[in-house]
Amino acid sequence: MNPPGESPAPGDRVGVYLCECHSSGLCDRFDFDDLAAFAEEFPETVLLRRDPKLCGEGSLQQLKDDIADHDLDRILLATCAPDKHLEEFREAAGEAGINRYLVNAVNIREQISSIHEGDPAKARAKARDQFAMGMADILATRASSKVYALVDETRCSGCEICYTVCDKDTISMVPDPYGQVKNVAYIDPEKCWGCGVCVTSCPVDAMDMTVYSNDQMEAQLQAFLDRISPDRTNALVFACHWCAYQAADAAGAAGIPIDPDFRIIRTLCSGRVDPNWVLKAVSRGADGVLLMGGKPTKCHFKSGNLRTMTRMKLIKLLLDQMGLDGHRFRVEWVNPEEPEAYAQVVNEFISDLRQLGPNPLMSRDTDYSHAKYKG
Numbered sequence: 001m002n003p004p005g006e007s008p009a010p011g012d013r014v015g016v017y018l019c020e021c022h023s024s025g026l027c028d029r030f031d032f033d034d035l036a037a038f039a040e041e042f043p044e045t046v047l048l049r050r051d052p053k054l055c056g057e058g059s060l061q062q063l064k065d066d067i068a069d070h071d072l073d074r075i076l077l078a079t080c081a082p083d084k085h086l087e088e089f090r091e092a093a094g095e096a097g098i099n100r101y102l103v104n105a106v107n108i109r110e111q112i113s114s115i116h117e118g119d120p121a122k123a124r125a126k127a128r129d130q131f132a133m134g135m136a137d138i139l140a141t142r143a144s145s146k147v148y149a150l151v152d153e154t155r156c157s158g159c160e161i162c163y164t165v166c167d168k169d170t171i172s173m174v175p176d177p178y179g180q181v182k183n184v185a186y187i188d189p190e191k192c193w194g195c196g197v198c199v200t201s202c203p204v205d206a207m208d209m210t211v212y213s214n215d216q217m218e219a220q221l222q223a224f225l226d227r228i229s230p231d232r233t234n235a236l237v238f239a240c241h242w243c244a245y246q247a248a249d250a251a252g253a254a255g256i257p258i259d260p261d262f263r264i265i266r267t268l269c270s271g272r273v274d275p276n277w278v279l280k281a282v283s284r285g286a287d288g289v290l291l292m293g294g295k296p297t298k299c300h301f302k303s304g305n306l307r308t309m310t311r312m313k314l315i316k317l318l319l320d321q322m323g324l325d326g327h328r329f330r331v332e333w334v335n336p337e338e339p340e341a342y343a344q345v346v347n348e349f350i351s352d353l354r355q356l357g358p359n360p361l362m363s364r365d366t367d368y369s370h371a372k373y374k375g
């Protein structure tokens with residue numbers, strides 16, 4: 001029997017922590033006032049705390065006190081790269097009773113302030129969009145003990161595709177407890193490393209993840225779509241945590257200027273990206289989608305990127321069939337130590353989208369009033 005995987009959803013009382021990072025010099029031109037005002041527009045924000053240096057002395061104790069004093073259920077940091085301090089905040093929140101995955105971060109430093117310094121207006125708009133996507137993500141997150149794949153046995157057809165694609169030897173086929181089919185997939189949570197390659201391979205949508213779940217990913221995508229603007233190129237980048245996102249953070253740390261007209265969704269592996277998300281994004285108004293992972297032989301999860309490569313070839317054909325240009329979707333590979341290559345790929349992609357022009361499904365007359373949070 002597969003483990004239940006999900007815990008009851010806690011409430012939606014979010015504590016937002018905005019790090020103003022005054023010691024780094026990287027954020028000198030960033031409009032913290034605007035992002036703070038925007039964060040307070042969300043009804044779920046019950047506490048907004050601005051901190052000149054969130055990684056400084058006393059911040060973790062402040063967080064614990066806030067959780068108790070304001071009865072917080074979730075924490076959203078607007079701060080630097082998640083690899084830097086997120087873990088410390090998760091541990092502190094855990095000591096105060098909040099599950100670690102209900103604490104997450106929007107990277108406004110390496111991903112925004114230090115790479116878009118030359119265009120404060122666009123940096124401001126991007127910070128708002130990434131914050132809205134981060135809020136959508138944290139609100140869709142459930143408490144969990146670790147990241148692992150889940151199987152809904154009532155939907156599993158026993159096709160064994162997940163069993164075939166798993167590089168970690170984590171999946172076994174076991175007798176169906178409901179007797180509908182011969183065997184169903186069983187995931188060993190202890191062995192699973194959470195790449196999510198199996199989830200996007202399942203032909204009957206019988207799989208999900210405890211964290212980086214379908215709900216979380218789709219909530220971020222929807223928040224992106226809700227905030228599409230006719231005033232800029234709307235590019236969406238999916239970046240795998242271990243390679244492309246590391247390259248992006250390295251670009252930010254080096255202050256390499258990058259075109260600001262893209263928004264980013266982080267996944268653990270490029271193989272976690274569902275082709276349906278790409279099609280949904282482009283068919284609902286994105287000008288283009290760029291999927292980035294590590295180069296062949298460099299994938300943290302062995303062959304997740306190779307499966308992505310194979311799977312995503314069809315997307316271009318489908319976009320062409322839909323009357324959109326297949327060039328609106330691109331798969332690119334960069335390794336963590338290649339920040340210049342990352343910047344070049346993103347800049348070229350956005351430049352190419354401008355050559356293609358706006359998504360033909362959207363017109364200047366499109367009603368954008370469905371956007372939940374404006375500005």
Ligand code: SF4
Pocket residue numbers: 148149165166167168169170171187191192193194195196197198199
């Ligand atoms: S998430 Fe990755 S490691 Fe876990 S069962 Fe699926 S393919 Fe295997």
Ligand code: SF4
Pocket residue numbers: 151155156157158159160161162163184185201202203204205206207
């Ligand atoms: S891919 Fe889906 S349907 Fe096929 S065995 Fe795995 S969980 Fe079941």
